Amino acid sequence: MLHDVMETVLTNAVPPVHPLADGTPDQVNAVYDALEYLDKLKDKLTFAGNPVITQLVEKKVYLDKIGIADVYGTADVILLAGNEIHVVDWKFGFYPVYAEGNLQLKAYGLGAALCFHDGEGLYGDIEKVVVHIVQPRLDLYTVAEYDRLDLPEIAEEIKSITTAANAEDPKFNPGEDQCKWCKYKTFCTARFDATDSLAREAFSAYTEGRPVLMDDKADLLTRCGFLKKYLADIEGELTEFILTGGEVSGVKVVEGRKSRGWKHEENARWALRNDFGHKEDELYEKKFLTAPKAEKLNKTYKKDPAFQELIEVKRGKPTLVPASDRRADYQVKQNAADAFSGHLE
Numbered sequence: 001m002l003h004d005v006m007e008t009v010l011t012n013a014v015p016p017v018h019p020l021a022d023g024t025p026d027q028v029n030a031v032y033d034a035l036e037y038l039d040k041l042k043d044k045l046t047f048a049g050n051p052v053i054t055q056l057v058e059k060k061v062y063l064d065k066i067g068i069a070d071v072y073g074t075a076d077v078i079l080l081a082g083n084e085i086h087v088v089d090w091k092f093g094f095y096p097v098y099a100e101g102n103l104q105l106k107a108y109g110l111g112a113a114l115c116f117h118d119g120e121g122l123y124g125d126i127e128k129v130v131v132h133i134v135q136p137r138l139d140l141y142t143v144a145e146y147d148r149l150d151l152p153e154i155a156e157e158i159k160s161i162t163t164a165a166n167a168e169d170p171k172f173n174p175g176e177d178q179c180k181w182c183k184y185k186t187f188c189t190a191r192f193d194a195t196d197s198l199a200r201e202a203f204s205a206y207t208e209g210r211p212v213l214m215d216d217k218a219d220l221l222t223r224c225g226f227l228k229k230y231l232a233d234i235e236g237e238l239t240e241f242i243l244t245g246g247e248v249s250g251v252k253v254v255e256g257r258k259s260r261g262w263k264h265e266e267n268a269r270w271a272l273r274n275d276f277g278h279k280e281d282e283l284y285e286k287k288f289l290t291a292p293k294a295e296k297l298n299k300t301y302k303k304d305p306a307f308q309e310l311i312e313v314k315r316g317k318p319t320l321v322p323a324s325d326r327r328a329d330y331q332v333k334q335n336a337a338d339a340f341s342g343h344l345e
C-alpha cells in the first residue's frame with residue numbers, strides 16, 4: 001500500500017496528504033521519511049554538480065541485452081544524474097535488508113544501467129551505479145556503490161544464477177532469505193532436506209554422548225532460525241488446511257485467547273453516560289504521549305536539541321544474536337564495588 005502511495009506522490013507530484021488520508025501516523029511518517037531521503041539524495045547530487053536529469057518511478061528493467069531473457073524487475077525509483085545511476089528501493093516492512101551485496105538490487109542497478117546507456121558499448125557513459133535500500137520504519141538506510149568496471153562481473157553473477165535456475169535439473173539453494181517469500185516453501189523437498197540435515201547437525205552434540213559445551217549450544221541457537229521458520233510455515237499451512245475442511249491426525253485448530261470490545265463504540269458511550277450514569281471524564285483515560293509518539297508531532301523535533309534534551313535513551317535488553325550481527329557488543333556496566341573489587345582485597 002505504501003509503495004502505491006509513493007508511486008502516486010512521485011508520479012503525479014502531489015503531496016502525500018490525499019493518498020495517505022486513511023493512513024496511520026506510523027505510515028504517514030514512513031512515507032514522509034522516505035520522501036525526505038529521496039529529496040536529500042537529489043540535493044546531494046545537485047551540490048556535487050551532478051543534478052538529476054531523469055527520474056523514473058516503478059520502472060521495469062530487463063536484462064535481455066546481456067543475454068538473460070524473461071527476467072525483469074520493477075525498480076521503485078531510478079535517478080539518472082550525469083554519469084551516475086541511483087536505484088532506490090523502498091522497504092516498508094520490519095525485516096532488515098541491507099544494500100551491500102544484495103543480489104536483487106545489483107540486478108536492478110544493472111538493468112537500470114542497461115536501459116539508460118547513451119554511448120558506446122553496453123553500459124555507454126555510465127560510470128557508477130549506486131543502490132539504496134530505504135527502510136524508514138527501521139530507521140535503516142543502506143547504500144552500495146558499484147563502479148562501471150563491476151558491472152560485467154555482476155552480469156556474470158546473475159547469468160550464472162539464472163542459468164543454474166533454468167537448468168533441466170536445477171540445484172536448489174534453500175536459505176532463510178530466499179525461501180521466506182517462496183510459494184513452494186512448505187512442500188519443497190530441497191528445503192525439507194536442508195532443514196532435516198541442519199537439525200541433525202545442530203543436535204549432534206546431544207547424541208554423541210559427550211559433554212555438551214557452550215559452543216555446541218551457541219551453534220544450535222545460530223542454526224535454529226531456519227528450523228523455527230520452517231516449523232512456523234508448516235504450522236501456518238496445517239492451520240489453513242484444517243480451517244478449509246481438512247483433517248490431520250494429531251492436531252486440531254482451536255480458538256485462541258478471546259478478546260472483548262464494544263459492538264458499537266458510540267452506542268456504548270451513550271449508554272454508559274445515560275443508562276449507567278457515568279460522567280464523561282470517567283469514560284476516558286488520558287495518557288501522556290510516549291517520547292517516540294511526541295517526536296512525530298513535529299518533524300523538526302528529531303533534530304531539535306531542546307526536545308532531545310527531554311529524552312532519556314534507555315539501554316536495550318541484552319540480546320543474544322549471531323556473531324555476524326552488525327551491532328556493537330553489549331557493554332556490561334560495572335558498579336563501583338565490582339570495578340574496584342580487585343584493588344580492595
Ligand code: SF4
Pocket residue numbers: 172173174175178179182183184185186188189190191
Ligand atoms: S522453498 Fe525450495 S524452491 Fe523455494 S526458494 Fe526455497 S529452495 Fe528454492
